[in-house]
Amino acid sequence: MSDAPDTRRSDGPPRGGWLSRVVRLLVSNRTAVVLIAVLTGLSLIGVLYPQDRIMSAADIASLEQRWGVLASVGRALGFGSMFGSWYFLATAGLTCLSLIACTLRRVVRRRTGAPRVPSTDLANDPRAMDAGTVDADPGHLHSALRVALGPVGRLARMSDSSVDGTVRVFAETGRAGLWGSVVFHAALLVVAAGGVLTVLTWFAGQIVVSEGQTVVDARDAYMSVTREPDLGAAYSGAAITLRRITPSYEGDLLTRAQAEFEVTEAGGGSFVRQVEVNYPLEAGGKTYVLGNSGYAVQLAIKATGAALAVPARRILPAHGNLRTSHTPDQ
């Protein structure tokens, strides 16, 4: 998460206040690597240990019976809901902070001029190359190095420092490459921020709408609501009308169900969308995904033996168990 080896010793006495110590910890490459390793390990446990969200109570009981102490220890440590556990979220959060700190450090270091000449022995630096001792003026050496590096030399930055009377020239290449890495890490931060926002504004529910029916996005329009947002409004007030739905079959296989929706936003604007599997409807800040499509129960209400509603009409080939709810007039 940084372009230069971290040559500063972190095992000496702590310098500065707690804040500077925290910052030093966050910009450290070692911290970044440890956090990635811990996140990897926790995710792996989350894969190997059965998660509560996909297990029934009977499955959990069976697991505890089969694995005994191991399963009990896992449950006690919260492995069953790994991805909602405080330690997983804390590790993910710290990784994001490390990502921010390391990315900022790289950009700031790059913008503040000359590259840092490593203060420790270059022999310990995996990317250092010892060209031997050259008796030359540093200025001439810079020019000679640029020629020797060829096209890369145009991208290299060089600086020199005098240690015990010996001038050491340090060249750093990969200026353009830095920005690829910075953009990539910044993109990860955007994804992480998006994840946090999603969790805070997450809504999940099921809504049932029949052909010709209009529903207004409000609590009572939903058959079930499993999650309401912690931030922002849960319901948009948009009016959604299902104009028609057209199922297509190949033999017995439903291959397409295309629904035409008309949406009138709470602000007054309206539009029409064709919605089907893999083509969701986006309206009022929500994404509506077509679930089971096309069929609803039709009730035939009878009074004193006389039918009041039109009888259900079969419209599908070879699907005797499915009956349409399509009753245009009643």
Next chain:
Amino acid sequence: MRTVGSLPEVWLTLAAAAAFGLAFAVDLLDAWRSGAAAAMEAAEGPGATRAAGWLRGMSVASAMTGLALLTTGIVLRWIGIGHPPIFGSWENAMAASWFLVVGVLVASAVWREWRFVGLGLYPGAVLTIVWGLRFNTNRIDLTISERSLWVDLHVLVAWSAYVVLAMMLCAALLSIARSSEKKRGRSLRLLRALPDAGWTDDLVAASTGWSFVGFTGVIVSGAWYSYLLFGETWRWDTVEVLALVVWLVLGLALHLRLFYGWRGARLAAVLSFGYVGVLAVYWVLALVPYASYHFFELPF
């Protein structure tokens, strides 16, 4: 005993597997001969042996023949069923072996130092086809949710990344072999003509970087398709999380190399561990019903 079936693409794929097997055998012979030649030249000087270019040509010709047969099979199936081979383990085996062999041919044509990768990827293609035969080879329509160009793109990116990951594994295993040679103080004849330790490190680094990029593409394209299908980009599905683990392992390896100078067997061990996750993501979890919505296996 399960019968192979009468579909032409199955027989074409089996013939292709035989051709890939032959390409592997020829490559093996070439490596063996080249190893001996390298040892002789080291002892007696350059020009002591004559390079056996015809072996290389025979290997490529065999692989190209197999690829032509496999491509014909894939096209026949595609025309017959109306979708690319993306559904079920048999179609995945066809697609994976096609990508593996194309990967060998392209990489070895463009970069000479990657020629050795056929020693790993040709048998990989054969084993993949044999594995695929364990499953339903019948032509089956796509389910409604699979009928999307985004699925096709996701699969295309996934198999492309799979090839680079397989190349990374080959380089990592070679790196382990080189470290082992260094420890024992003598080289294996079969490996003598293959890239040396320095080259191998470079190949490991390059393939890890490209694997990371490719796998990022797999996750991003999958996340977008997940949004279109479920309205959520990330569902903590088992396959998704294991893909995240693989991606983190690759990222970890890159950071270990860059900041801590990890090279050779140590880095190769990390990458090999990551590749176990790759196999689980692509082949194993997709066979476990209810573990993931990436379950595409169809009963006989």
